[in-house]
Amino acid sequence: MVDVKDFLRDYAKNEGLFKNKKALQSNYTPSNVPYRDEQIGQVASILAPSLRMERPSNLFLYGKTGTGKTLVIGHVLENILEVAKEEGLNLKTVYLNCKLKRVADTEYRLIAQIARELGQDIPATGLPTDEVYKLFVKCLEKEKILLLLVLDEIDEVVKNTGDKILYNLTRINSELKESEISIIGISNDLMFIDQVDPRVKSSLGEEEIVFPPYNAIQLQKILRERAELSFESKIIGEGVIEKCAAYAAKEHGDARRALELLRVAGELAERNNSEQILVKYIDNAEEKIERDRVVDIVSTQPKQFKITLFSIIQVSDEYAKKNESGDFYTGDIYEVYKNNCLSTGTKPLTQRRVGDIIAELDMSGIINARVISKGRYGRTRRISLAVPENIVKKIDLMLREGLGL
DNA sequence: CGAGATTCATGTGAAGTATACCTTTAGGCTTAA
DNA sequence: AAGCCTAAAGGTATACTTCACATGAATCTCGTA
Structure with missing residues (x-):
């Protein structure tokens, strides 16, 4: 038997390999951003007017994940804020990741969240959406502020809820008397801007910068x-x-x-x-x-999503055991799903809803679900797991435990 | 044999419902003058 | 009379249901070669 105390003493004594782990963590902003001088220069010159309390153009950044968009914006804003502080300017920045489920994935929640960042208290539900806008505006008008609003992964909200939000946000400036607001959109999807209303497109994409890999x-x-x-x-x-x-x-x-x-x-x-x-x-x-990524996604999923996912794993497993061709469809899943609801004492949702849930699980990248037509035999989604075998086992166990099965 | 009709299983959109929560309003009670 | 509390009324967002129509290729049908 190993003495835990010995182990811990040992651990404390040893220095470990890391000198400073922070520098490798994803939220770390290095003082020096290599290969992005050009973009930093562009962003800085576009946002610089804010230091004269003039509203900078709205700005749009494109590029695949991990190409330094967030980093560059963070870096420039940090510097701008420092200078603004020296100069005593009332400049504020709000950074929001629109992808966060149940935080900023609808119009109401997005605006509410921005207002909250500005210190305004907004309930999770109950208010009319335009009331939330009014609160937001009021909050901005309390004093003269220049707000730089960064909306990361903005394509996600628009995909889910349409471009009305963007239209309203760009329009909000005309309602403001004292303060002003600049929008900085970040998108991983290069095609994104072509899908929005041309009016929004022209006002939001006043300036555009592309980040190459x-x-x-x-x-x-x-x-x-x-x-x-x-x-x-x-x-x-x-x-x-x-x-x-x-x-x-x-x-x-x-x-x-x-x-x-x-x-x-x-x-x-x-x-x-x-x-x-x-x-x-x-x-x-x-x-x-x-593994961590998948575990994280699965564990933050709502209960019905978990049951659905669990059913998918079960069905997939069954097919694997029988060694049959691994194709299965929405209907198969729904049958198993209903049983699982029964044994967990959950009220089953309709197939309509479960279909949507399957589509959402597909979006989160944990399964693949493609709509196909089987000709005479109807139209459905062909579903498969998008995760390697050993990780599937892990989430299977996780779900069993979480659902009490 | 091939063009067009048929068919199936469920995708998908719109509208309606349940739930949880919000603000407003009106009434009732307490308090202080 | 003013102030405070409470409960009812009237409203919303969100998750879900209900209803109804849309889809799209394998299969069927039937006229033609």
């Missing part, structure tokens, strides 16, 4: 820079940086992923009492990241 060489440089902050140089094994960069370059140059790989690899090395981060830990890190 990083290539493998650039990723390596970025990794080295951060690694230097996080580790002593000899801790990183041969070829580790290169491999991280290569992995991430495959995924459309996602720097966030590259950094996460390195961090998790470091944590795994540490846990294994290794003196060095070796290439093999990166493979493990890859898997762990994916």
Whole structure:
């Protein structure tokens, strides 16, 4: 039997591999953003008028995940805020990720959340939406403010609820007498702006900046820079940086992923009492990241979604056991779903709703569900799990426990 | 044999309902002058 | 009379249901070669 106290004493005594883990965490803003000088310059010059208390143009940033959009905006805003503080300007920034479920995924919730960030108390439901707008406006008019509003992953809200929000937001300036507001939209979807109302498009996209993906060489440089902050140089094994960069370059140059790989690899090395981060830990890190991501998505899912997902796993498992062709459809899932509701004592939803839930699970990337026509045999969704076998087992257990099955 | 009609299972949109929560309003009670 | 509390009335957002119509290719039908 291992003495826990001994282990903990040991742990405390050892320094661990990390010198400073923060530099590899996703919310870290480095003082130096490599390969984005051009974009930083553009953003800065577009937003600079705010320091004369003039409203900057609305701004739109495009680029795949991990191309530094959020980072660049954060970096520039941080600097602007510092200068504004020196100058005593009443400049405020609000950053909001529109993808967050149950926080900012409808018009009401989005506006309410912005107002909350500004210190206005808004109930979760009950108010008319235009009342929330009024509160928001009132909150801005309390004193002369220039608000820079960053809406990250803005395409998500528009996909779900239409572009009315954007129209209202761009219009809000005309209602403001004292204060002004600039909107900075961030989107991963390059096609996004073509889908919105032309009026919104012209006012929102006054300025546009595209962020190209990083290539493998650039990723390596970025990794080295951060690694230097996080580790002593000899801790990183041969070829580790290169491999991280290569992995991430495959995924459309996602720097966030590259950094996460390195961090998790470091944590795994540490846990294994290794003196060095070796290439093999990166493979493990890859898997762990994916597992954590999926576990995180599944665990924050509402109950009905969990039951639905559990049913999908069950059906998929059945087919695998029988060794039949693995195709299954909405109807199959619904039958199993109803049984699962019965055994968990939950009131089953209608098939209409479960169909929507399946579509949403597809959106979250945990399953694949494509609408197909089976000709004579109708039209439905062909469903499959989008997660590797070992992770499926894990979420299966998780769900069983969570649902009491 | 092939063009067009048929068919199936469920996708999908619109409208309605239940629930939980909000503000307003009116009445009743208390309090202080 | 003014102030405060409470409960009812009237309103909303959201998640879900109900209803009704839309879909799209495999299959069927039937006229033609």
